[in-house]
Amino acid sequence: xxxxxxLYAxxLYAxPYDPAYPLVCFDERPCxxxxxxxxxxxxxxxxAKRQHYAYQKNGSCSxxxxxxxxxxxxxxxxxxxxxxxxxxxxxxxxxxxFPQAQRIRLVQDNLSTHSxxxxxxxxxxxxxxxxxxRCEWNYTPPRASWLNMVExxxxxxxxxxxxxxxxxxxxxxxxxxxxxxxxxxxRVTVRWQFTVHDAxxxxxxxxxx
Numbered sequence: 001x002x003x004x005x006x007l008y009a010x011x012l013y014a015x016p017y018d019p020a021y022p023l024v025c026f027d028e029r030p031c032x033x034x035x036x037x038x039x040x041x042x043x044x045x046x047x048a049k050r051q052h053y054a055y056q057k058n059g060s061c062s063x064x065x066x067x068x069x070x071x072x073x074x075x076x077x078x079x080x081x082x083x084x085x086x087x088x089x090x091x092x093x094x095x096x097x098f099p100q101a102q103r104i105r106l107v108q109d110n111l112s113t114h115s116x117x118x119x120x121x122x123x124x125x126x127x128x129x130x131x132x133x134r135c136e137w138n139y140t141p142p143r144a145s146w147l148n149m150v151e152x153x154x155x156x157x158x159x160x161x162x163x164x165x166x167x168x169x170x171x172x173x174x175x176x177x178x179x180x181x182x183x184x185x186x187r188v189t190v191r192w193q194f195t196v197h198d199a200x201x202x203x204x205x206x207x208x209x
Contacts, residue, residue, distance in 0.1 A: 009107045009138045009147055010196045017070040021136075022101050024094065025067045025150035026108045028082055029158075033058035035167030051165075061169045063176065064090040065157070067150040072187030074153055076180050078173045084118030088131075091119070095134055105136045107148050114139075149190045156183075 012023050035056040043049040062082035067074040075097060079086040098104055108114050115137070119128035140147045161179040166172045 009140060010194065010199055012105055012107070012138065013069070013149070013192050014195065019098075019100060020102045021105055022068055022098055023070060023105045023107070025069065025148050025153075026065070026094075026106055026114075027145070027148060027150045027154060028062055028064045028087075028111075029154055030060050030082065031063050031078075031162065031166075031172060032060045033167055033169065033172065034165040036165060055165060056167070058167050061172065062086065063154075063157070065150055065154060066090075066094050067153045067190075069149050069189050069192065072189035073184050074180055076157075076176050078169060078176060080169065082113075084113040085122045087113045087118045088122045091131060091135065095131065101134070103134055103136050105138060107138045107140065107150075109145050109148065110139050110142060147194075149192060152190050156188075 015023070035058050036051075037054040037056055040049055040051040062079050064077045064079060064082075064086065065074060066076075075094060077090050077093060079089070094104065116128070116132040116135075119131050122128075123131065145151055157176070157179060161175055166175060
């Protein structure tokens with residue numbers, strides 16, 4: 001039953017930090033590129049910044065975000081698309097951040113591309129197998145992505161960095177890199193309070209004697 005309820009991720013949150021088996025929360029989100037039609041009038045003493053209501057749609061891109069709660073570090077990559085190819089590329093990038101780890105414990109959602117099948121679709125079989133062997137997948141339940149700590153990071157990123165017009169992927173990458181560098185410098189992390197015990201009480205009616 002607890003396997004079906006995906007409580008193992010909550011169990012992982014409570015474990016002491018182990019650099020050989022780092023816990024990393026992962027997710028992705030689309031980001032629309034919105035440009036200016038007219039240049040804004042910058043802020044001046046006694047005068048707020050003024051921005052024309054008209055804007056220009058420049059397509060979209062996708063942010064891939066990984067967050068390690070134990071160390072307060074996060075990694076973000078910006079891609080033009082969000083397919084299995086980009087997922088594979090990001091996981092290759094993530095593996096390089098943990099060269100000494102035996103296996104990375106991933107907490108993520110159930111999107112169809114978030115699986116070893118993406119590795120095999122875009123890498124030679126040997127490389128796909130090696131990459132798969134260094135990952136341990138822990139999926140959040142459908143409609144319960146809030147169990148993934150990276151959702152809190154995505155919320156902070158959206159509020160602190162993305163709630164404005166950013167017209168190009170290059171500009172978005174610069175802004176996101178600056179945001180990540182500052183958060184990592186301060187080692188901002190999450191105080192997670194929903195435990196396995198809380199989940200067992202919440203789902204008590206699901207346990208059948």
